[in-house]
Amino acid sequence: MEQVHQAGIQWAEHDLAGRSVFIEQAMRMLGVSKRTVYYRIQKGRLRTIRVRGGSQRVLIQSIRDLVATDKQRTAPSQASIGDRSVVSSPSVSCR
Secondary structure, eight states: OOEEEETTEEEEHHHHHSSEEEHHHHHHHHTOOHHHHHHHHHTTSSOEEEOTTSOEEEEHHHHHHHHHHHHHHHSOOHHHHHOOOOOOOOOOOOO
8 A cells, every 4th residue: 555645644545535534543643542633623623524324534634734733833933943032130239
């Protein structure tokens, strides 16, 4: 099976063909626990669909969006890299 690498996630070719994955697949793709996947669904960070029989599947595009958002959130900004000014406190003299 051919693997596709995008945004630090290995996407199996058969996953790209569909538009959703099982909760367990989403866990493995994101490298998080099942509880974390459900928490992110509850918070609206992952979108799901219900299939016949009632099971829930995570939309692949929402996984991609989450990874992209997390990458932007954790990337250091240029201001924090280039401007590392030190805050000085007023000097105190003892007499």
